[in-house]
Amino acid sequence: MKKKFLAGVAIASAMTLFLTGCGSGSDDKASGSGGGGDVIKVGFAQTGSESGWRSANTDSMKKAFSKENGFDLVFNAADNDPAAQIAAVRSFINQGVDAIVVAPIVEDGWDDVFKEAADAKIPVILEDRTVSSDPSLYATWIGDNFEAEGEAAGKWAADNVGTAPTKMVVLEGTTGSSAANDRATGFDKAIAGSKITKIDSQTGDFTRDGGKKVMEGFLQKYGKDGIDLVFAHNDDMALGAIEAIKAAGATPGKDIKIVSIDGVHDGMQALADGEINYIVECNPLLGDDAAALVKKVIGKETVEKANFAKDGAFDQEQAKAALPTRAY
Ligand code: GYE
Numbered sequence: 001m002k003k004k005f006l007a008g009v010a011i012a013s014a015m016t017l018f019l020t021g022c023g024s025g026s027d028d029k030a031s032g033s034g035g036g037g038d039v040i041k042v043g044f045a046q047t048g049s050e051s052g053w054r055s056a057n058t059d060s061m062k063k064a065f066s067k068e069n070g071f072d073l074v075f076n077a078a079d080n081d082p083a084a085q086i087a088a089v090r091s092f093i094n095q096g097v098d099a100i101v102v103a104p105i106v107e108d109g110w111d112d113v114f115k116e117a118a119d120a121k122i123p124v125i126l127e128d129r130t131v132s133s134d135p136s137l138y139a140t141w142i143g144d145n146f147e148a149e150g151e152a153a154g155k156w157a158a159d160n161v162g163t164a165p166t167k168m169v170v171l172e173g174t175t176g177s178s179a180a181n182d183r184a185t186g187f188d189k190a191i192a193g194s195k196i197t198k199i200d201s202q203t204g205d206f207t208r209d210g211g212k213k214v215m216e217g218f219l220q221k222y223g224k225d226g227i228d229l230v231f232a233h234n235d236d237m238a239l240g241a242i243e244a245i246k247a248a249g250a251t252p253g254k255d256i257k258i259v260s261i262d263g264v265h266d267g268m269q270a271l272a273d274g275e276i277n278y279i280v281e282c283n284p285l286l287g288d289d290a291a292a293l294v295k296k297v298i299g300k301e302t303v304e305k306a307n308f309a310k311d312g313a314f315d316q317e318q319a320k321a322a323l324p325t326r327a328y
Pocket of ligand 1: 051054144234236261282
């Protein structure tokens with residue numbers, strides 16, 4: 001289902017947003033000194049607080065949807081519980097917010113509540129992850145290209161590790177999330193034809209603790225000499241895996257190579273320290289552009305259905321160079 005969405009938007013990817021210095025620029029409503037009549041009330045349904053990426057994303061959103069920028073933000077974090085997240089969106093509808101922003105935990109299950117929002121004439125703006133619902137059920141989406149991230153990670157693995165026979169385990173993100181699904185798709189595509197064999201794959205829920213526990217299980221099952229490579233769907237799980245690998249008496253980054261996705265500070269530090277081998281970036285600083293999109297949607301301006309953030313990638317030397325000026 002998801003493929004339909006990406007195929008549709010790939011063509012539109014020319015309008016990639018560059019989330020660097022330019023930000024949303026002109027949001028200042030002449031300093032908002034007046035009675036606040038045009039304050040935009042926004043309900044934001046965040047996934048939870050599972051990772052360093054998520055903390056940076058929440059900070060970015062809160063900063064952008066501030067009073068100074070003309071917003072009244074109602075924030076909810078659902079602790080990775082899809083039912084709780086849907087309940088939060090319903091409560092935003094009941095509160096009569098002007099717009100609803102959702103970072104969907106999982107892809108499926110959104111149709112009913114999005115229809116309820118449409119009936120109440122409240123636009124839905126997706127941030128971060130995507131959904132399997134028909135695109136007519138939401139106004140726009142802003143986020144990172146997860147399939148391209150997976151593909152970049154897989155290409156690095158194929159070119160740098162997969163030239164010799166390699167036994168790989170995968171630490172998957174939250175089951176049913178677009179971030180996990182699309183990263184897996186991109187990665188698998190890129191390693192096809194290499195000498196990498198996926199011997200196991202399990203969810204660590206995008207958390208450090210989850211990554212550690214799953215890696216401990218893999219090490220018990222296959223032994224430290226039976227695993228050559230870890231693909232972690234995010235840095236936090238890679239950091240958990242590092243702890244498990246060390247506890248098993250092996251050296252992460254050497255005996256067992258690690259490639260992950262995000263580029264958060266702790267991940268970049270582990271990369272610079274040689275414990276992770278490669279990180280593909282996933283930009284969490286989506287707040288300014290999300291806020292600009294909300295204003296456009298409320299103002300009935302035309303917006304693109306899909307808005308991609310720009311991501312880079314880092315090897316160990318590049319991480320050392322990037323760390324001192326990294327924003328998150
Ligand atoms: O990579 C992970 C977080 O959806 C892109 O969610 C996001 C992912 C991110 O928990 O760290």
